[in-house]
Amino acid sequence: MPAFPVLPMTVLVTGGTGFVGRHLVPHLAQHGLPVRVPVRDRKTVPSAWETLQGVEIVPMPARSDAFDAIITGVSGVVHLAGLAAVPTGPDAEMRLRAANVDLTTDLVAAARRHSVRQFLFLSSIRAVVGSASSNTIDDASAAQPVEPYGRSKLAAEEAVGAFAEPSRLAISLRAPLIIGPDAGGNWRRLQQLAASGAWLPFAGIRNRRSYLAVETVCAAILHLLEGNWTSDASGSYCLADPEALSLPKVIGAMRDGLGHPRRLFALPGLSWTAALPGLSGPAQSLFGSLPVDASRFRERFHFASPHPLAERIALAASPDRGR
Numbered sequence: 122m123p124a125f126p127v128l129p130m131t132v133l134v135t136g137g138t139g140f141v142g143r144h145l146v147p148h149l150a151q152h153g154l155p156v157r158v159p160v161r162d163r164k165t166v167p168s169a170w171e172t173l174q175g176v177e178i179v180p181m182p183a184r185s186d187a188f189d190a191i192i193t194g195v196s197g198v199v200h201l202a203g204l205a206a207v208p209t210g211p212d213a214e215m216r217l218r219a220a221n222v223d224l225t226t227d228l229v230a231a232a233r234r235h236s237v238r239q240f241l242f243l244s245s246i247r248a249v250v251g252s253a254s255s256n257t258i259d260d261a262s263a264a265q266p267v268e269p270y271g272r273s274k275l276a277a278e279e280a281v282g283a284f285a286e287p288s289r290l291a292i293s294l295r296a297p298l299i300i301g302p303d304a305g306g307n308w309r310r311l312q313q314l315a316a317s318g319a320w321l322p323f324a325g326i327r328n329r330r331s332y333l334a335v336e337t338v339c340a341a342i343l344h345l346l347e348g349n350w351t352s353d354a355s356g357s358y359c360l361a362d363p364e365a366l367s368l369p370k371v372i373g374a375m376r377d378g379l380g381h382p383r384r385l386f387a388l389p390g391l392s393w394t395a396a397l398p399g400l401s402g403p404a405q406s407l408f409g410s411l412p413v414d415a416s417r418f419r420e421r422f423h424f425a426s427p428h429p430l431a432e433r434i435a436l437a438a439s440p441d442r443g444r
Contacts, residue, residue, distance in 0.1 A: 136201030136311040148339040167382035178289025185227035221273035226426035285355035302442035315375035325387030331361040331413035334433035358418040365412040378435030
């Protein structure tokens with residue numbers, strides 16, 4: 122398949138004021154890519170962006186059939202928007218479908234009507250598997266999402282796949298837990314545990330879990346946007362930093378970054394492996410294993426993570442560093 126040039130380009134970044142977007146938008150702009158960020162509330166825009174050359178803030182259309190207004194003149198789309206926190210209640214699946222599937226489908230349709238050449242979608246490893254797995258997940262793993270969030274991400278990937286044509290590239294990146302100083306969710310819980318300074322009974326945990334530094338996400342997306350890839354590279358790829366770590370190693374690296382003693386011990390007679398099936402989903406996301414092999418992405422796109430994972434974990438230990 123022929124390669125196609127992607128520079129110069131203007132990049133549309135949806136969800137640009139969310140956790141990943143707050144890092145990605147300035148990263149792209151600082152590397153010379155003009156960035157257009159649609160927002161519903163201008164108050165969510167970081168004040169530092171006001172003086173950042175190459176960043177254009179535009180109103181997010183109230184209706185998805187008006188996406189043409191924000192996508193005109195755009196060569197690449199990086200789609201970060203959607204529901205990350207899993208809603209509860211009887212309408213949870215409907216809300217997830219509207220935010221994660223319908224929005225993506227409409228954005229892809231608008232991109233196909235215009236001169237967009239790359240559509241990059243930040244998906245989730247939950248499109249493939251639940252919160253824990255003893256098996257290594259890679260691009261050959263069958264997609265078997267076990268909850269509404271994962272099913273919505275997989276359906277969104279399918280919508281993105283419709284963008285792929287001989288002259289267009291469509292890539293979905295399946296990410297495990299993305300870490301950074303200002304990350305929320307499970308990473309915020311780990312930050313709180315590490316910062317407590319308390320002795321923690323985690324030394325006996327032997328899980329293996331993959332993580333993805335937000336800096337790695339930004340580097341990978343920039344690498345894709347700047348590359349001269351053939352359109353047959355379209356598809357879904359796992360993206361993770363190379364090393365899978367146990368919870369004790371993660372807490373230890375965080376406490377090293379905070380300058381705290383590690384203070385981990387093992388509870389005699391407690392088998393975390395035996396206890397895991399009885400734990401809730403969020404607990405399994407901390408104590409269970411979920412190793413991810415992203416070697417296919419690294420080899421296909423000649424990409425290397427820019428920093429050692431343990432170093433990123435230490436730097437991401439404190440939320441103050443994200444401000």
